[in-house]
Amino acid sequence: MQPQGxxxxxxxxxxxxxxxxxxxxxxxxxxALLLAATGLLAASGTSAPxxxxxxxxxxxxxxxxxxxxxxxxxxxxxxxVVAPLAPAPPDFARRAAVVADAVRRAGVPTVPAVPVLxxxxxxxxxxxxxxxxxxWNARKVDLAPxxxxxxxxxxxxxxTISTTTSGQATRSVGVIGPREALDRALRADSDAPGSCExxxxxxxxxxxxxxxxxxxxxxSTGDVRLPVWRLTIDGLSHPVSVVAVVDGxxxxxxxxxxxxxxxxxxxxxxxxxxDRLIAVSGSTVxxxxxxxxxxxxxxxxxxxxxxxxxxxxTSQPNGQYTACPSSYVSSTARLQLAxxxxxxxxxxxxxxxxxxxxxxxx
Numbered sequence: 155m156q157p158q159g160x161x162x163x164x165x166x167x168x169x170x171x172x173x174x175x176x177x178x179x180x181x182x183x184x185x186a187l188l189l190a191a192t193g194l195l196a197a198s199g200t201s202a203p204x205x206x207x208x209x210x211x212x213x214x215x216x217x218x219x220x221x222x223x224x225x226x227x228x229x230x231x232x233x234x235v236v237a238p239l240a241p242a243p244p245d246f247a248r249r250a251a252v253v254a255d256a257v258r259r260a261g262v263p264t265v266p267a268v269p270v271l272x273x274x275x276x277x278x279x280x281x282x283x284x285x286x287x288x289x290w291n292a293r294k295v296d297l298a299p300x301x302x303x304x305x306x307x308x309x310x311x312x313x314t315i316s317t318t319t320s321g322q323a324t325r326s327v328g329v330i331g332p333r334e335a336l337d338r339a340l341r342a343d344s345d346a347p348g349s350c351e352x353x354x355x356x357x358x359x360x361x362x363x364x365x366x367x368x369x370x371x372x373x374s375t376g377d378v379r380l381p382v383w384r385l386t387i388d389g390l391s392h393p394v395s396v397v398a399v400v401d402g403x404x405x406x407x408x409x410x411x412x413x414x415x416x417x418x419x420x421x422x423x424x425x426x427x428x429d430r431l432i433a434v435s436g437s438t439v440x441x442x443x444x445x446x447x448x449x450x451x452x453x454x455x456x457x458x459x460x461x462x463x464x465x466x467x468t469s470q471p472n473g474q475y476t477a478c479p480s481s482y483v484s485s486t487a488r489l490q491l492a493x494x495x496x497x498x499x500x501x502x503x504x505x506x507x508x509x510x511x512x513x514x515x516x
Contacts, residue, residue, distance in 0.1 A: 242455035243468055245422035246503065250457035250464040253506045256418050262461050263499045263508040269373035271404045272512050275339035277369055277382065277395040286359060286390060291348035293340040294358040295387075301364050303333035309368070309381030311399065328400035332364040332383040335396040342406060360388045369395050373404065374512040407513050415506035426452065426467035427504035429484050429515045437491040439500065441509065442484035443467040448474075454487030455503075463495065466503030 242250075257263075281287040289295070297303050307329045312322050330338075340347075350357035363386035370379050382395040397404070426449075432440040443454045449469035457464040467487070499508040502515070509515065 245425055246455045246466065246468050249421050249425050250503050253418065253464055253501060253503055254457065254459060254462060256415050256506050257462060257501055260415055265497050265499050266405045266510065268402065269375045269378065269404055270510055270512060271371060271373055271397070271406045273371040275342045275397045275406060277371065278392060279394055280392070282389070282391050285353055285357065288348065288350060288353050289357045289359045290340070292350045292357060293347040294350065295336060295340060296358060296360050297333060297364070298360055298362045301332065301361065304331040306331060309398070311378055311380045311403065313376055313378045327380065327403045329381045329398045330400055332361070332385065335383050335398045336361070336385070339396040361385045362388050366398070367395065371397065374510070407510055413505060418506050421504050424469050424471065425504060426469060428465040428500070428502045428509055431500050431509040431511045432486060434495050434511060436494045439463070439489045439491060439495055441465050441487055441489065441500065443487050444482070444484055445469055446478060446482060448472050448478035452485060454489065456489045456491070458491050462499050462501050463491065464501045464503050465489065
């Protein structure tokens with residue numbers, strides 16, 4: 155593990171643009187993503203100190219953790235090459251242990267217990283003028299007299315289980331009024347309201363009609379049809395819908411942070427982040443591994459623990475001194491855990507931040 159600030163091998167990125175470049179990767183060589191086992195795995199059910207953790211904090215390091223290559227059809231641009239399995243190098247093992255300790259010190263994050271809303275609380279959001287957009291961002295949106303602002307009720311959330319059999323799962327949910335639904339949508343766009351400075355005194359939108367309806371939204375568990383309030387706004391050429399289900403039926407998250415946990419040292423130069431959690435099915439987890447266009451032998455690794463799963467990748471030194479394109483992509487890796495992921499969070503080995511199903515990291 156290199157001390158913070160030490161530079162070895164290839165240069166570490168020093169600005170936000172370079173850090174973002176490392177969040178995604180194009181697969182090098184033949185285009186095959188190397189997928190690997192962690193090399194830290196002990197026998198299933200045995201308790202062992204986590205290597206590299208200060209004080210030798212005890213944890214259960216589970217057997218398994220082998221990774222496998224997605225089918226060629228799963229990864230655009232792949233030619234069907236299946237990469238071999240390989241053990242994770244020491245740099246990844248040490249980093250994963252340090253990150254696991256840092257996450258425990260900060261508090262292991264809780265995995266969302268309900269679907270995560272990916273579409274946002276406001277649907278069909280768009281404006282005809284800059285003044286309308288500024289008013290929305292400033293949260294200057296009123297309901298016209300006569301609209302029942304705080305009415306409540308019940309509705310249904312319907313999720314498609316199978317597109318081939320038309321299977322659906324439906325459950326009843328509470329519905330909040332248009333004022334509460336609108337305020338929630340406005341708050342989600344920013345931590346604080348924007349300013350109307352430089353805009354005429356009429357920096358305000360007025361909802362003239364609010365109608366209960368149903369609309370499809372994207373969630374971490376698939377597409378769902380649920381209750382919304384369809385709002386007609388004076389001067390706007392189309393209605394805006396806001397999700398009307400009660401708090402707790404869905405969660406919403408800002409894009410995951412790529413900034414490291416406070417106090418976490420810099421990773422080794424060739425350790426790569428997990429930039430997204432793509433899919434979870436029992437003990438099979440699909441993630442995106444980030445890197446750069448000139449990375450050599452990009453590989454994915456996983457450290458599976460009792461209370462979390464630390465995921466990321468590594469690459470080999472590039473001995474060729476050639477110019478590299480600044481574009482980046484995210485390469486998919488399929489990880490096979492020793493047991494179902496369950497309520498354990500998936501942690502990025504670079505930032506120490508959780509990756510939430512369907513929510514990208516920026």
